[in-house]
Amino acid sequence: MGEFFRVALAVAAKDLRVEHRSKTALVSAIAFAALVLVIFNFARDAAAVSREALAPSVLWITFSFSGVIALNRSFALERENAALDGLLLAPVSRSALFLGKYLANLAFVFTVEAVALPLFVLFFGVDLTGSLGGIVLTAVLATTGFVAVGTVFAAMTVRTRFAELMLPLLVLPFLLPPVIGAVQVTARLLAGRPLSEIAGWLRILGFYDLVFVTLCLLLFPPLMDE
């Protein structure tokens, strides 16, 4: 058991260390998020649609698009150096490998979101007092689920030629339940609704996470092994 987590953390640490050195993927994901926010501001008709009405959707479009970009980079490094095969040759649990990759991806996407959120507040002028905690919780719940699925798909598509196209195509349907839930919760939080109204959606998000993280952990070994 301890071995399992040790391997996972080692893999995660390696990924994060590599990313920390070059920072290219992180910077591009954050720049992308900023760009999306800017475009949304100019692309709407200020007279017709209020910023408040649009805010939850914009936030979640930004989060999910940046998330998918972040996932793309997940196995890109391995692909360039055929390092994935090296990793797989090591006599370690496949599930541990997955967990490590997953944790690294999660850290990565959370970082992008943590930078995008203040930008969102800045560009959209929303007041987050009172709702910040709820929004952070929602972001964590919604992100956890789809990053798990995205990590599995990233591992698959790295072997294909059009990986950057294939990954979003595969992952998109899996984004729908978390994003629907997250937007509903965010909209209510921003409108100052009580937590009791939101609890149901949060439970669904949590259940989604539980099911898919577990499933991905279980499916990774048969995925990778002949």
Added chain:
Amino acid sequence: MPADPNANAGYMIAAYIVTAVILGGYALALWRKAKGAGRR
């Protein structure tokens, strides 16, 4: 308000034709593949 019986018949006809084309077309494609494969 009850609908005029003959209004919008075009949509209905189009839908029925599209369905037949897709399903029939697929059947045809499968059949032709079977003929081709059998020849080998």
Added chain:
Amino acid sequence: MTETPAGRRATRRGLGIVALGLLGLAGVYVLALRYTPMERFQGLPQKIFYVHVPAAWSAMLAFSLVGIASALYLWLRDPRLDLFAESAAEVGLIFSMVMLTTGPLWGRPVWNTWWTWDARLTFTLILFFLFLGYRALRGALQDPGERARFSAVVGILGLVLVPFVHLTVYLFRTLHPQPIVLKPSSPSLPGEMLRTLLVSVGVYTVLLLGFVMTRYGLGAQARLEGGEDAR
């Protein structure tokens, strides 16, 4: 892998069932157009219902088959299960296409909009993307073992996803009711309309079976011959 005679037999039997199904479809057309009463408020376009709804049912059934075959493949590693999943996925794509083309043709005259985000249409759209993704992934992988394993995982994850999509879209819709409901006029279907619908569902199911069997047989033959069709 399957011997050629078994593959050919499946193809032949499958085509026979397809022929039966197409005959049945013609029968449904006659039944729906001539022997089913016209719905009062929607008029003729409502009859699209009889070719539209069973397509959604078939697409969903096909997808379930993909998911189940995928799970069994990962467990048993029998390549025939992989071929079956591949066949069901292709057929499901076809039925999704029927659903997604007839839907707008129904929506436009009756509710004045080409697309409605109602539960069934949205759901089938997601299925369509899952089928597409499944197929695209398979096309992009050369190694048969990898192809089978990877698409099996997509199939399983996709099937588990379905209830979540259903739930969240349904909840969303009840919170944001739109004036559009893709249902015939009354909450309960009049007897004759129900009858026609059920007959149509039956015919579509027969077509589904025939298509899958034929596609499976063709795939088995192609794999044996190791030709370009071996996907």
